[in-house]
Amino acid sequence: MRIMKDIYFGKIYPLEKHISLTNKPSLCKQQIKFLNPLLLQTMFTEDNFEQYALKVTFFQGNRFSQTLHFCSHxxxxxxxxxxxxxAVLFDKLDSKESLGSIVIxxxxxxxxxxxxxxxxxWFIRNSDSLDKNEFFxxxxxxxxxxGRGMAIFESFGTVTNAYRQVFLIMLALAYYRALHKISEELANVLAKPDNIQELDKLYTEAxxxxxxxxxxxxxEFSRYPTFCAWEHIREAYHxxxxxxxxxxxxAQVHQILSYTQQKAEQSINEKRNWKLGVIGVILGGTGLIEAIDIIIQWFS
Structure with missing residues (x-):
């Protein structure tokens, strides 16, 4: 065993409950300035930088929103x-299955x-498979x-940048979980596409x-190191x-909805044309007054 002061082992977990909507986005007790403004408007954080713990709700207001919790020891x-x-870490961190493991x-x-x-x-992969050549x-x-997590080593005695990248990992996981949920629900609805209203609603939401x-x-491109870090993370999570x-x-759902709408319109047109044809026959074979009486009775 060797003493090493600045090393942190952490895990990311999903949370069912969203965090307080009064918590403005912050990291390391500072305002987040590197993220797209539209995402910032629908994101809330609980930032405990002293304990290297972070909770984030992403995509608030959308039913595919995600809340994740990073805690470390x-x-x-x-x-x-x-x-x-x-023996030491699995006792300190939650034993439930995590979404990813982080070493800083x-x-x-x-x-x-x-x-x-x-x-x-050992912590991220439960094996000896991580090699120095895998590091960027x-x-x-x-x-x-x-996809199992991240090991990040800082050179200059600070973990602020690493903490920011933990946030990016959480965003990637939030994206992946939301997209996966959409994909699963679309697949389930496409298996039984008869319920057009449900299909149309899900299509709109997705x-x-x-x-x-x-x-x-x-x-933001102006935050170029963070911009590049995200590209690395995005590729890792596919x-x-x-x-x-x-x-x-x-696109498949859109085709189904368009086809269904066309069939419905075609059916309405066919019924209307059939009725007009019948009206023509009646008018041709009877007097006008008798025809009007028949038509009134037909539509009454």
Whole structure:
């Protein structure tokens, strides 16, 4: 066991209950300025930077909204074995299944690199599979991200930037969960497309979410390092593929609704033409007064 002060092991969990709508978006006790304004308007946070804990409600007001909770623990040390790590951390963090695991370390020195990576791998992947070659290196940090979580190591003794990237992971998970829910519901409705009203309602709600809330890169371009970090995270969570899947399903639903509407209009026209044809026959075979009486009785 080796002492290491600035290392944090955290997990992200879904929450059923949305947080207070009076909580304006903030990170590290500072106003969020890097995010698309439309997303900021429908996002609320509970930011406990001292404890490296964060709750965020995304897409408030939409039925596909998501609330996520990041909590962490700093043991002030590195672990020599996976069993030792589990014994300490799995007791400190919620045992329920999480959406992702995060390891943040600051001021990693070369002699500790190997063990820090091992600790990260044990915590995130429950294996030794994480390798140094998987890390994306920048001047002040290096990070490895996949669908299971993120390991991020800061060079200059601060975790503020890493905390911001935890927020981006939460946003990616919120997007993925919302898109996955839309995809599942569309698939269920498409399996039984007879309920046109339900199909039309879901189509409208899903299309609004996709148009209003989903952004391929929701980060302001002027915040270029964060902009690039999001692109890395987006690829790790395959958000483009998931959004393309939903877009394809929406197109199919649109075709079904258009076809159904055309069939309904065609049926109405056919009935109207049939009645007009019958009226013509009646007018041709009877006197005008008798025809009017018959038509009045027919429509009464």
């Amino acid at each position: 700093s043991p002030n040390k590195l672990f020599d074995t996976k069993e030792e790590l589990k 370390a600051s001021g990693v020195i070369p002699s500790e690199e190997s063990l820090v990576i091992k600790n990260s791998s 290196h920048l001047s002040n940090e290096w990070r490895a991200i996949d 299309a609004i979410f996709n148009a209003r809330y989903y952004f391929d890169n929701p980060i 958000l483009r593929d998931k959004n393309n899947e939903v877009t394809s399903q929406l």
